[in-house]
Structure formats: C-alpha cells, structure tokens
Amino acid sequence: MSTHTEDTKDIWLDECFAAARQDTTAAPDDLITKILADAGTMQQEFATQSLVATPVRAGLFARVSQALGGWPSITGLATASLAGVWIGMSAPAGLEGVTQALVGAEAVIDVVDQYYQAEFELAGDL
Amino acid sequence: MASIEELSDDALLVMYANGDRDAARVLTLRLTPRVFNHALRLLGDRAEAEDVAQEAMLRLWRIAPDWQQDQAKVTTWLYRVVANLCTDRLRKARPVALDAVEEPVDEASGPVEKMQDRIRAQALQRALSDLPERQRQVVVLRNIEGLSNPEIAEIMEISVEAVESLNARGRRRLAASLSDKREELGYVDAH
Structure with missing residues (x-):
C-alpha cells in the first residue's frame, strides 16, 4: 500500500494514515452471524423465486394452439374444416345450381396453368 | 484445483447466487471487516457502522443473481453502497461528540x-x-x-x-x- 506524499509534504500525516490502516477493528461476531443469516434467507428466496418463475416449456401442439389464438380459435377452425369436408362429400342439390350459375354448365376449370401444361406435353413428346 | 478461499469476489458471488453456502461464508468473512471498518471510519460510531455493514452486505446478496461480472469490482460496488448509506445517516444524524468517537479495540x-x-x-x-x-x-x-x-x-x-x-x-x-x-x-x- 502506497503513501501519498505527492499531495502534500506532510510526511507525518502519511504516518498517521499508515497507523490508521493498521488500526482496524475486528468485525463483531454477532454482525458476522447476522450477515450470514441474511445470506441464507436471500438464498432461500432465490430458490423459491426460481421454482415459481421457471417456465414449463410448452409442447408443439400447445405452442401452435397459442399461436392460433387458443382453444376458441381451434374449435372454430375444426368446425369450419368439418363443414368443408361434409359439403365436399355430399354437395347439396341447391349448391350445384349456384356453381353452374357462377362458372357456367360447360366450363372447364384448368387446374394447371396453360403454359405449364404445354411444357408437360413437350416433355412427354421427348 | 484452487480452494474456494482463492476464488475472486465475482466468482464467489455467482456461486452464492446459485445456492452455494460456502461462497456466502467466504464472502462474508472476506468483505465484512472491510465494509465495517470503512463505515466506522466514515461514521465514527460502532453501532451505526454495524448497521451499515449489515445493510450493505444485504444489498450485495440481493443483487447477486443479477450481478454482471464485467460491470465493476465487487469491492468498488460495496464502497459505493457504504458511502451512500453513510451519507444518508450523516445527514440525518446529530453531530457526534468527539469523545463519542469509537476507540478501536487493541488486542496487542x-x-x-x-x-x-x-x-x-x-x-x-x-x-x-x-x-x-x-x-x-x-x-x-x-x-x-x-x-x-x-x-x-x-x-x-x-x-x-x-x-x-x-x-x-x-x-x-x-x-x-x-x-x-x-x-x-x-x-x-x-x-
């Protein structure tokens, strides 16, 4: 530990500081005991907090469900899907008329783009 | 392998935050005398210095889980806490009579x-x-x-x-x- 005579020329003052450095008071035992008790109490609090705060990692289904908006959205989605399947399986008679009115009775619906269809035909010729 | 007494304050604080009781003991024995004596020199009152030392160490325990090893030395942080606590007490306290200044215990x-x-x-x-x-x-x-x-x-x-x-x-x-x-x-x- 250095002395600091650069601040003043009072070497005797530095000797007083040196004496003060040596003249330490032992920390009382009961203070040590209290501080250790505080340390233990805080460690228990940390343990409790970590138990409460540790998030349980959600599974894939739970995360998808959460992304879609929870159970109400899932229920609505499932109902709509089932209705679509049912309509596809047993199209009501009235619906056929609506389809004809919209796209025409003889309409051909291209499920593949004309350009790609030509490419397929060319490839088939090779 | 280094014994626990040889570990740095930072390392011990991390261990403490992870539940290590030995780390708490080593830190307490290492830092309390320094904190207590510093408070005693600033306040000149043993009872007040004990209170400050306990409070400063309690704050250290509290901050342990969030301690960032690159931010400051533990002792620097503690000196600052002690300085602030002493300042608060000095502003509230009555002037200490010179005769009431604690005389350090001399064992030798x-x-x-x-x-x-x-x-x-x-x-x-x-x-x-x-x-x-x-x-x-x-x-x-x-x-x-x-x-x-x-x-x-x-x-x-x-x-x-x-x-x-x-x-x-x-x-x-x-x-x-x-x-x-x-x-x-x-x-x-x-x-």
Whole structure:
C-alpha cells in the first residue's frame, strides 16, 4: 500500500494514515452471524423465486394452439374444416345450381396453368 | 484445483447466487471487516457502522443473481453502497461528540510504537470526523483504504480531478487540524 506524499509534504500525516490502516477493528461476531443469516434467507428466496418463475416449456401442439389464438380459435377452425369436408362429400342439390350459375354448365376449370401444361406435353413428346 | 478461499469476489458471488453456502461464508468473512471498518471510519460510531455493514452486505446478496461480472469490482460496488448509506445517516444524524468517537479495540498491548500508532490513529479519526462528508470519503478511500483516484472517482461518481481536489483539500484541513497535536502524536522534530 502506497503513501501519498505527492499531495502534500506532510510526511507525518502519511504516518498517521499508515497507523490508521493498521488500526482496524475486528468485525463483531454477532454482525458476522447476522450477515450470514441474511445470506441464507436471500438464498432461500432465490430458490423459491426460481421454482415459481421457471417456465414449463410448452409442447408443439400447445405452442401452435397459442399461436392460433387458443382453444376458441381451434374449435372454430375444426368446425369450419368439418363443414368443408361434409359439403365436399355430399354437395347439396341447391349448391350445384349456384356453381353452374357462377362458372357456367360447360366450363372447364384448368387446374394447371396453360403454359405449364404445354411444357408437360413437350416433355412427354421427348 | 484452487480452494474456494482463492476464488475472486465475482466468482464467489455467482456461486452464492446459485445456492452455494460456502461462497456466502467466504464472502462474508472476506468483505465484512472491510465494509465495517470503512463505515466506522466514515461514521465514527460502532453501532451505526454495524448497521451499515449489515445493510450493505444485504444489498450485495440481493443483487447477486443479477450481478454482471464485467460491470465493476465487487469491492468498488460495496464502497459505493457504504458511502451512500453513510451519507444518508450523516445527514440525518446529530453531530457526534468527539469523545463519542469509537476507540478501536487493541488486542496487542506492549511496545511504545504500537501505543503511539494507536494515539495517532485515534487522533486522525477524530480529525476525520470534522471533515466535510465528501472530503472525508475521498481522504479515507485514498489514504487509508489505498484506492486509486480513478477507482474513487468510480465509487463516488465524480471526475478524477474532483477526487484529487477533494483529497488535497481534505489533507490540508487534516494537517491544520492535527498540527497543534504533533507533539502528543510523537512528532516533536517534525518542523
């Protein structure tokens, strides 16, 4: 530990500081005991907090469900899907008329783009 | 493999936050004397110094889980907490009578030199109690705790130049305060 005579020329003052450095008071035992008790109490609090705060990692289904908006959205989605399947399986008679009115009775619906269809035909010729 | 006593304060604090009781014990035994003595020098009152030491250590325990090892030294952080706690108490407290300044316990009686050192340390402590609070903090940290000016600047959140100025003024004031006691301090030939 250095002395600091650069601040003043009072070497005797530095000797007083040196004496003060040596003249330490032992920390009382009961203070040590209290501080250790505080340390233990805080460690228990940390343990409790970590138990409460540790998030349980959600599974894939739970995360998808959460992304879609929870159970109400899932229920609505499932109902709509089932209705679509049912309509596809047993199209009501009235619906056929609506389809004809919209796209025409003889309409051909291209499920593949004309350009790609030509490419397929060319490839088939090779 | 290093024993736990050889680990740094930072490492021990991380271990403490992870539930290690030995780390708590080592940190307590290592840091409490320093914190307590620093508070005692700033406050001049043993009971108050004990309260400050306990509170400072409690704050250290609390911050342990969030401690970032690259932010500051544990001791620097503790000195700052002690300084703030002492400042709060000094502003609230009544002036301490010089006679009430705690006399350090001397476990080793004997040589005249040791007695002389005791007298010097006690006289210095009384003179320190008369310094303005910021000067006292700087003078103690610089001249007794042996910290560097940049470290003190970090602790007190002031510039290095301000530290130098406070230290110089504090020392001048101490010298003036103690100059008429030189003889009883054993400096008969000092002039």
